[in-house]
Amino acid sequence: MNLDASLLKQNAACGQKGAPVSPPPRLLDLLETSHHILCISHVTPDGDAIGSLLGLGAILRAMAKRPVLALQDALTSEFQFLPGVETIIGPSQVGRSYDLIVCLDTSSIDRIGNVYCSDAHDRIPLAVIDHHITNTYYGTENWVEPSCAATCQMLVAMADALNVPLTEEMALPLLTGLVTDTLCFRTANTDENVLQVTLRLLRAGAELDHIVRNTLDSRSFSLVKLWGAGLATVQIEDGIVWATLSAESRRQSGVELHQSDGLANFLVTVREAEISATFAQRFAQNGQELIECSFRAKPGFNVSQVAFAFGGGGHPPAAGCTVAGTLGEVSARVVAALHELRRQSLPAS
Ligand SMILES: [Mn+2]
Known part of the structure; x- marks a missing residue:
């Protein structure tokens, strides 16, 4: 990329x-x-x-x-x-x-x-x-x-x-x-x-x-339950930690899509990770599968570059984008781009 x-x-x-x-x-x-x-x-x-x-x-x-x-x-x-x-x-x-x-x-x-x-x-x-x-x-x-x-x-x-x-x-x-x-x-x-x-x-x-x-110290019980479903999917690989939220778990929780952003903030606190991502699945009115991606990064890693490359935007430590495709396919493609960003950003040894 x-x-x-x-x-x-x-x-x-x-x-x-x-x-x-x-x-x-x-x-x-x-x-x-x-x-x-x-x-x-x-x-x-x-x-x-x-x-x-x-x-x-x-x-x-x-x-x-x-x-x-x-x-x-x-x-x-x-x-x-x-x-x-x-x-x-x-x-x-x-x-x-x-x-x-x-x-x-x-x-x-x-x-x-x-x-x-x-x-x-x-x-x-x-x-x-x-x-x-x-x-x-x-x-x-x-x-x-x-x-x-x-x-x-x-x-x-x-x-x-x-x-x-x-x-x-x-x-x-x-x-x-x-x-x-x-x-x-x-x-x-x-x-x-x-x-x-x-x-x-x-x-x-x-x-x-x-x-x-x-604001920051206020969340619904439903959101905590949704985080629970997301945390059950959490994975880490080479400094990238990520979780997925299925449309089904979101529907069950009744939580609005953008309220789940806090999970990416929580995941970037993982000591072994430099970058966190969440992938939330939703279906457009025409039935198209869309994945809402949220990224967070520790200083030195500019995730807005990856968000921008996938049509989104944001700030160096916090950014996001919406990508059409299946949850599995989009998360694999975006995580690969985050790995590439991380490799480019690590100091040469
Ligand atoms: Mn702002």
Whole structure:
């Protein structure tokens, strides 16, 4: 497999670690001169997608704008503790006339779902604000900061540049995105700037323990049962540990697909492994078998390269993709690519 060389270059081009970032002036102009603004993020939204959406909504309202927040998928129960989630609309309620569309935390246009409709929206400026290293620059204005641990971190810098003081209404969702994307400040990209931004969000009124208890430290019994089924399949070979989740075990558990991501986080804690993967089987409406792949890696191994090669995306330590095929065939092919990545990344001896 040919790993994308441009990603390696992007890696090298990352901003200086811990250095504050600043939004491009053209993005600030777009925000300042627009009034009715559609704010969107990716399908199967995580804490950073929802947090950045609610945080941007609060920032825009503080600027006397009229933001509309929209997501393709309904929120899972864990995010119901965030005030304002009830204002987020679904694709059928999204209108056609806005001055500006802002898309948050989304590396490629196919991850937005139906809240962005190219027929209705292609004349409206599209501003992309994202921290994924695999971002494809699909907007009319793209602000991409792979050095940031979360899109929410970028929005704090944006509020500063717009002279909008941080309020509790902004701080709670923005800190939620930072906490969930860094697994509570445990990922390798948790640097000085992340901690400085966090301190400011705490001072603005966000409560860290409240966020952690409602997100990372909260899971349903059904999910634990599903992990049990996944852990029964776990295998390790040359530093790669992986598990599979059949559509049947998922159906029995009643757990939504994207809620099973935590298993890959757990597996990468295996001492003998550098890279973890989970393969979750599902069937599309037309009956096609699809495998949702999640990867995690210890520092020094960039799993976003493998995700990108299979049509997905993500970050060096955490990435994913969806591959058509059977559970056995896809997991074998992807594990082979992870072995190749691991061999290329190990220091020459
Ligand atoms: Mn994110």
